Amino acid sequence: xxxxxxxxxxxxxxxxxxxxxxxxxxxxxxxxxxxxxxxxxxxxxxxxxxxxxxxxxxxxxxxxxxxxxxxxxxxxxxxxxxxxxxxxxxxxxxxxxxxxxxxxxxxxxxxxxxxxxxxxxxxxxxxxxxxxxxxxxxxxxxxxxxxxxxx
Amino acid sequence: xxxxxxxxxxxxxxxxxxxxxxxxxxxxxxxxxxxxxxxxxxxxxxxxxxxxxxxxxxxxxxxxxxxxxxxxxxxxxxxxxxxxxxxxxxxxxxxxxxxxxxxxxxxxxxxxxxxxxxxxxxxxxxxxxxxxxxxxxxxxxxxxxxxxxxxxxxxxxxxxxxxxxxxxxxxxxxxxxxxxx
Numbered sequence: 087x088x089x090x091x092x093x094x095x096x097x098x099x100x101x102x103x104x105x106x107x108x109x110x111x112x113x114x115x116x117x118x119x120x121x122x123x124x125x126x127x128x129x130x131x132x133x134x135x136x137x138x139x140x141x142x143x144x145x146x147x148x149x150x151x152x153x154x155x156x157x158x159x160x161x162x163x164x165x166x167x168x169x170x171x172x173x174x175x176x177x178x179x180x181x182x183x184x185x186x187x188x189x190x191x192x193x194x195x196x197x198x199x200x201x202x203x204x205x206x207x208x209x210x211x212x213x214x215x216x217x218x219x220x221x222x223x224x225x226x227x228x229x230x231x232x233x234x235x236x237x
Numbered sequence: 238x239x240x241x242x243x244x245x246x247x248x249x250x251x252x253x254x255x256x257x258x259x260x261x262x263x264x265x266x267x268x269x270x271x272x273x274x275x276x277x278x279x280x281x282x283x284x285x286x287x288x289x290x291x292x293x294x295x296x297x298x299x300x301x302x303x304x305x306x307x308x309x310x311x312x313x314x315x316x317x318x319x320x321x322x323x324x325x326x327x328x329x330x331x332x333x334x335x336x337x338x339x340x341x342x343x344x345x346x347x348x349x350x351x352x353x354x355x356x357x358x359x360x361x362x363x364x365x366x367x368x369x370x371x372x373x374x375x376x377x378x379x380x381x382x383x384x385x386x387x388x389x390x391x392x393x394x395x396x397x398x399x400x401x402x403x404x405x406x407x408x409x410x411x412x413x414x415x416x417x418x
Contacts, residue, residue: 118386162283
């Protein structure tokens with residue numbers, strides 16, 4: 087159970103699959119029910135559900151006990167590291183993707199908020215500090231590069 | 238006459254081919270499709286009180302604190318999940334490129350907020366025991382234990398009202414073996 091799972095509530099699971107697979111490089115693991123699909127990208131498992139009635143067999147997107155329906159949106163999100171944020175944003179914009187803001191330079195990363203077709207947000211980021219990188223570019227990143235012989 | 242340099246040479250050590258390693262490396266490289274970096278399992282949650290959130294996630298849910306840049310930001314880990322906690326109204330929660338005031342959205346834009354239905358999902362071996370322990374510690378649950386398809390699950394709230402889903406696999410549960418790598 088080491089894989090990381092995130093559940094997103096979407097209006098329509100098929101539309102969401104097309105978005106996450108087509109734009110963001112996710113692979114579909116299963117889609118056994120119109121209201122449920124499981125996708126994967128690296129170590130992230132993304133569970134997509136659309137709201138279902140209380141008596142639906144799928145338990146993940148039923149209403150709360152007080153009747154509140156689960157719905158897409160909000161600000162919490164998962165994040166995807168990209169090598170070149172400006173280029174990625176250009177590609178996605180050209181493909182018709184919606185962004186909630188423009189590229190923001192934060193403390194460790196440059197970042198932008200992409201919206202899926204239901205209005206859920208996905209953060210794309212490009213590290214501007216080595217510590218913010220998820221995948222160090224070189225295995226010998228532990229120390230400063232040593233000068234070569236005769237340097 | 239033996240080569241005088243022979244004693245200085247390193248022995249030739251036989252290297253066994255490591256098929257599993259090679260296969261894992263191939264899979265990983267094969268996932269490197271285009272511009273997205275795989276292996277990136279990071280989530281960001283908005284919280285109202287950083288210290289309360291760090292205490293909650295480390296003491297109740299088994300996260301480890303990696304760094305805390307009070308008062309705005311903390312980074313926690315649990316297994317392969319990296320959870321970023323951002324405090325509302327702080328510079329790092331700025332979502333707009335052009336606002337002069339940190340933590341405030343530009344005119345006509347919405348400000349970030351905690352809550353919503355989207356959530357991280359954490360597996361536990363015994364859901365009933367986990368729920369009982371957390372309830373005894375004063376953790377709020379938004380649902381009781383519900384049974385879905387091949388899982389039992391429960392939704393709890395962090396101190397800022399963000400959802401965390403706990404689940405226990407039942408018979409027929411499927412998960413890719415060895416994670417996704």
